[in-house]
Amino acid sequence: MNTTQKLLDAGQSVWYDNIQRSLLKNGELTGMIQRGEIRGVTSNPSIFMNAIIKTKDYDLSLIPLVSSNMTPEEIFFALAIEDIQEAADLFLPLYLQSNSGDGYVSLEVNPYLANDTVGTLEQVKQLWKRVNHPNLMVKIPATKAGIPAITEAIAAGINVNVTLIFSLQRYAEVMDAYMKGLEKRVENGLPVDTLASVASFFVSRVDTLIDPRLQEIFLTGGQRAKDAKALQGKAAIANARLAYADFKRTFSSQRFQKLEAKGARVQRPLWASTSTKNPDYRDVLYVEELIGPDTVNTVPPQTLAAFLDHGQVRQSLAEDLAGAHQVLADLETLDISMNTVTRELENQGVKSFSDAFSALIEGIEKRRQAAVSG
Structure with a gap:
């Protein structure tokens, strides 16, 4: 039994935070699914930018598209949708076998729409219609404008992956938006038992x-330096564990129990950005410390390889909740406010994906111009 299957026994599904045409064509993704290493795929503008602009995988498909009258954005979505449809086909048997529990492939709306509720919802519906697979999840950012779009997408019967969640406050809004969408469906006599959503924290x-x-x-010395040293590498896991406690409390509430009686599923927390950036930390830190029932961890290639090689599985998510609260309290005493930090991270996240999307569009435009002039 590989370690990702042990994770599944612990209630956690591993999804792959990567997509590229070569993975689909050379059988690598198929092999990973068959070996039980992954149970879904997530994508984002950065992943597609690296895949389309920095490899030759898409050259054959790009040539006829860049010669057409399509805009660079239309060309991107045409290429991305091909990949997403092919990946969704590969995961369809798992989707059916797991009773639509896993086997999802995620595609994100244009990050330029992060502050546009109407534009986001319009594109969500377009992508859902164009991909036309039951195991698609459309990614909506957890910005202020994204929250009402989540409700309306769920109400329309569309699977949603809510992305860029950093704060506990915003996470509460995300869970509320999901339940509001389910409640709208119930009010309209529509089924809720086939819908799925994850909240990417x-x-x-x-x-x-x-x-x-x-x-x-730490460099200033004194008692504050000792306190700061003790808190290094602790904030992210503490924040995620408190989010999981909020998840358990919200989805055991009377409000959700009414929806559950109609067949509704919980909106699983999905741990994203789980590669270790600091070389001093264990390379599977953000997998091993966030294991528990009804969760997903989406991992990039290097983290998946590391976890398959030496990952350890234990029910870690519910450990030391008091300690998690203390970490955030101790940060406040050092004048590090999680509210400020998470607001900054949300802004950075939107900008990062927008920048990647801009680079992607610019790269496609250069190829289009070369094709037209050549």
């Missing part, structure tokens, strides 16, 4: 932002 970026600030305090 970003992990390692929290430590990546906070640790350098702790290091600055």
Whole structure:
């Protein structure tokens, strides 16, 4: 039994945070599914930018598209949808076998729409219609404008992967938006038992932002320096464990029990950004410390390889909740506010995906111009 199957026994599904045409064509993705290593795929603008612009995988498909009258954005979505449909076909047997529990492939809306509720919802519906697979999840960012779009997408019967969640406050809004969407369906006499949603809570970026600030305090010396040293590498896991406690409380509430009686499923927390950025930390830290029932961890290639090689499985998510609360309280005493940090991270996350999307569109436009002039 490989370690990802042990994770499944512990209630956690591993999804692969990567997609590229070569993986689909050379049988690598098929092999990973057959070996039970992964149970879904997530994508984002950065992943597609690296796949389309930095490899030759898409050249044959790009040539006829760039010669057409399509815009670079239309060309991107045409290429991405081909990949997503092919991956969804590969995962369809698992989707059916797991009674639509796993086997999902995620495609994100244009990140430029992060602050546009109407535009987001419009594109969500377009992508759902164009991909036309029951195991698609459309990714909507957990921005202020994204929250109402989540409700309306769920109400329309569309599977949603809510992305870029950093704060406990925003996570509460995400869970509420999901349940509101389910409640709308129930009110309209529509089924809720075939819908699925995950809430992608970003992990390692929290430590990546906070640790350098702790290091600055450490260099000042004194008691604050000792406190700062003790908190290094602790914030991200503490934040995620408190989110999981909120998840358990929310989905055991009377409000959700009414929906569950109609066949509704919980919106599973999905741990994202789980590669270790600090070489001093164990390379599977953000997998091993966040294991528990009804969760997903989406891992990039290097983290998956590391976990298959030497990952350890234990029910770690519910460990030391008091300690998790204490970590956040101790950070506040050092004038590091999680509210401020997570707001900064959300803004950075939207900008990062927008920048990747811009680079992707610029790269496609260059190829289009070369094709037209050539």
